[in-house]
Amino acid sequence: MNVRYSGLDAARAFFLIIGVALHSIQPFAHDYVWRVTHVSAIDNAWLLIEFVRDFRMYGFFMISGFFFSMLYEKRGGVDYIIKDRILRVLIPLVVIGSSVNILAAVISDSNFYNTELNFKFFWEADWLGHLWFISNLIVYYMLSYILFKFFDMNFQFSKSVLNMAIIYFLFLPLSSLVFRFFIFKFLEHDRILFLDFGMFVKYISYYFFGAIVWFRRDVLFVYLNGKMAASGALIYAALQILMLIITNKYGVAIIDSLSTSFLTISIISLFNVLYKKTGSLVSKLVDSSYTIYLFHQPFIIIYFYFWGLYIMINPVAHYLMVFFGVTTVSYMIHIMIRKSVYLKFMINGVVNRP
Numbered sequence: 001m002n003v004r005y006s007g008l009d010a011a012r013a014f015f016l017i018i019g020v021a022l023h024s025i026q027p028f029a030h031d032y033v034w035r036v037t038h039v040s041a042i043d044n045a046w047l048l049i050e051f052v053r054d055f056r057m058y059g060f061f062m063i064s065g066f067f068f069s070m071l072y073e074k075r076g077g078v079d080y081i082i083k084d085r086i087l088r089v090l091i092p093l094v095v096i097g098s099s100v101n102i103l104a105a106v107i108s109d110s111n112f113y114n115t116e117l118n119f120k121f122f123w124e125a126d127w128l129g130h131l132w133f134i135s136n137l138i139v140y141y142m143l144s145y146i147l148f149k150f151f152d153m154n155f156q157f158s159k160s161v162l163n164m165a166i167i168y169f170l171f172l173p174l175s176s177l178v179f180r181f182f183i184f185k186f187l188e189h190d191r192i193l194f195l196d197f198g199m200f201v202k203y204i205s206y207y208f209f210g211a212i213v214w215f216r217r218d219v220l221f222v223y224l225n226g227k228m229a230a231s232g233a234l235i236y237a238a239l240q241i242l243m244l245i246i247t248n249k250y251g252v253a254i255i256d257s258l259s260t261s262f263l264t265i266s267i268i269s270l271f272n273v274l275y276k277k278t279g280s281l282v283s284k285l286v287d288s289s290y291t292i293y294l295f296h297q298p299f300i301i302i303y304f305y306f307w308g309l310y311i312m313i314n315p316v317a318h319y320l321m322v323f324f325g326v327t328t329v330s331y332m333i334h335i336m337i338r339k340s341v342y343l344k345f346m347i348n349g350v351v352n353r354p
Helices: 006-028 045-053 056-074 078-097 100-106 119-123 129-150 161-186 197-223 226-245 249-274 280-306 315-338 341-348
Strands: none
Touching (some): 006 249, 006 280, 006 315, 045 056, 056 197, 078 280, 129 197, 161 197, 161 249, 226 249, 315 341
16 A cells, blocks of 8 residues: 655645745845845844754755655665666756756855855865765765665664664764764865765765654654644743853854754644645645756856846845745746656656656
């Protein structure tokens, strides 16, 4: 019997679409250095940015690992999946990365980003931009191949809800923090060719937790309910308040890292409760979210470079215009791509099989 994990599908799509909202507000967030900056600012834009960063990619990679293992088990093993999954992400990385992403990088703010098409530009992955998540997935998939090829995955990961809770709420955030500290301390440049090492180690434990927990998904879904959605959000809020009290920077870093795990599982639980079955609108967003995310950041940068920087309206209204405008245009491109076998291959890495 094929089980449809509609809640996880919807959550993964949400994590991508909320990324469009995140990047759309950054030109108006003067507390941050980004690729383009508008003269108008949105007060407290950093609140949205930091909140979204506290859960978005942790949840995305955890669900990605879960679905990788699901496909591994259901569609004939790892040899098929590694070709299918890597092709699905590698082709868009090459096509988008070598076209609109380079254009967006070249016209970005040269005070912070390298905008010259030289050896450093490619070696230090200045062309990569928002596509770093694809690079992560490619390497995670390769590591999954090794793990599934040479180790028996039908082991008893943990039948205990308590043990799984300890792994998720303590081991994952703390290991992520330790990995990041190691990389930033010992690497002069954390981005080489197509891989952002900082981002790679930041999320690797969440991806592999998702990949392994598939084999104990009965225990996982004990968590993903309304009580977890509410309690996770409350604990996250309490930890954020605690961060305002603590002055030690290491204590703040540890609590901040712990809080992300609670917020992430809270939001995934919420989607699992709300979307047992996806309606037509949600299904369209799930289907189009990958394409929308691929195109959104270059479109935002191109818009501001040629037009947006000269438009002086209320910054909140401008932000909403950018978010909905870029999402709509990217969605229209998705509709066009669906009609072409060639474009589906070039942009989504989809190969039509008999």
